[in-house]
Amino acid sequence: GESVGLHLPTLSVQEGDNSIINCAYSNSASDYFIWYKQESGKGPQFIIDIRSNMDKRQGQRVTVLLNKTVKHLSLQIAATQPGDSAVYFCAEGSISSGSARQLTFGSGTQLTVLP
Amino acid sequence: EAQVTQNPRYLITVTGKKLTVTCSQNMNHEYMSWYRQDPGLGLRQIYYSMNVEVTDKGDVPEGYKVSRKEKRNFPLILESPSPNQTSLYFCASSPVPPGGPEAFFGQGTRLTVV
Numbered sequence: 531g532e533s534v535g536l537h538l539p540t541l542s543v544q545e546g547d548n549s550i551i552n553c554a555y556s557n558s559a560s561d562y563f564i565w566y567k568q569e570s571g572k573g574p575q576f577i578i579d580i581r582s583n584m585d586k587r588q589g590q591r592v593t594v595l596l597n598k599t600v601k602h603l604s605l606q607i608a609a610t611q612p613g614d615s616a617v618y619f620c621a622e623g624s625i626s627s628g629s630a631r632q633l634t635f636g637s638g639t640q641l642t643v644l645p
Numbered sequence: 646e647a648q649v650t651q652n653p654r655y656l657i658t659v660t661g662k663k664l665t666v667t668c669s670q671n672m673n674h675e676y677m678s679w680y681r682q683d684p685g686l687g688l689r690q691i692y693y694s695m696n697v698e699v700t701d702k703g704d705v706p707e708g709y710k711v712s713r714k715e716k717r718n719f720p721l722i723l724e725s726p727s728p729n730q731t732s733l734y735f736c737a738s739s740p741v742p743p744g745g746p747e748a749f750f751g752q753g754t755r756l757t758v759v
Contacts, residue, residue, distance in 0.1 A: 539685075564744045573649075573735050573750030574688070619687060625742045632703060633744045635680075637687040 542642045549607040551639045553620035556601060560622040564633070565594060565605045568617045577605070577618075607641075615643045647672050651736050651751035658726055658758055666721045666754050668736030674749075676741045677719040678703065679711065681732040682753075688735065694719055695741060726758040 543549045555563070561582050566574035580587045580594045580603075587594050593606040603620050617638045649670045658664055670677065678693035680703075690703030694713040708730055710722040719738075723730060733755050739748035 562742075562744070571753075573737075573753055575750070576744075576746050576748055579745055621688075621744060623742055623744050632690055632693065633678075634690075634704075635688040637685055 539637070540640045540642070542644055543610050544644050545610060545612060547610055549605075549610045549614065549641060551605045551607075551618050551641065553603040553605075553636050554601060555603060555620070555622050555636075557622060557624065557634070558598075558601065559624050561624045562622070563594070563596060563603050564621045564623070565592075565603075566619045566621060566635075567614075568619065568638070570616075574619060610641075610643050612643050612645070615641055617641070647749060649736055649738050649749045649751040651734075651754050653754060654752060655755050656757070658756070660727055660758055661725045664723050664726060664756075666723075666734060666736075666756070668719045668721065668751060669717050670719075670736075670738035670749065671717065672738060672747075672749065673716065674738040674740055674747075675716070676743050677713065677736065677738045678743065679709070679719070679721045680735045680737065681705065681730075682735060683732050691721070691734075693743070726756075728758045730756065731758050732756060 564579040565577040567577050568574045578589045578594050591608045595604045617640050619638045620636045621633045623633045652667045675696045679691040680688040682688050689705045691709050692711040694700045735753050736751040
């Protein structure tokens with residue numbers, strides 16, 4: 531079936547630096563994409579989403595970029611803080627295809643913020 | 646407070662002993678789903694429900710059952726658990742379509758089948 535994957539399983543950044551987490555997807559019919567943050571011992575939490583008709587969306591300290599040409603999604607975190615240490619997942623969904631009721635998750639990237 | 650509540654949080658059981666993991670949400674969401682999380686595999690969907698009495702298989706439904714008799718509850722049933730069902734399970738609810746800022750995940754249930 532279709533899959534959503536991540537380029538790197540782990541990422542370490544210095545506190546204060548910017549972080550970039552990448553995600554490759556293969557379902558060209560995906561209508562929206564979501565980034566989730568999962569802290570240890572907790573369920574995933576929504577960070578930001580983007581529709582397929584957009585190529586950039588900004589939130590508080592986070593930016594998601596979507597490149598449909600190469601089916602690539604990235605999450606940029608500005609001025610990374612210790613509290614950003616977590617596993618980050620991308621997910622994709624479709625509201626226009628037969629699998630409109632499902633989200634497909636990537637395998638996750640562990641972000642570690644170094645002091 | 647908006648939340649998804651799963652119980653139990655931790656469970657150790659033996660092969661073949663039927664068990665149920667409960668999930669309840671207080672947001673009147675139509676959509677609920679169950680995921681399992683295994684190292685290196687991310688979250689994989691087991692079952693989902695679009696509304697009361699409407700359920701459908703996700704990507705990994707084998708060995709699981711669900712029911713949606715009430716809007717707020719979506720229990721996950723393992724009729725005859727096996728060791729390969731040892732995993733971390735998450736229940737989620739959201740408006741339709743799934744995901745998005747209004748989606749909530751439970752705290753997770755760590756299941757060990759010996």
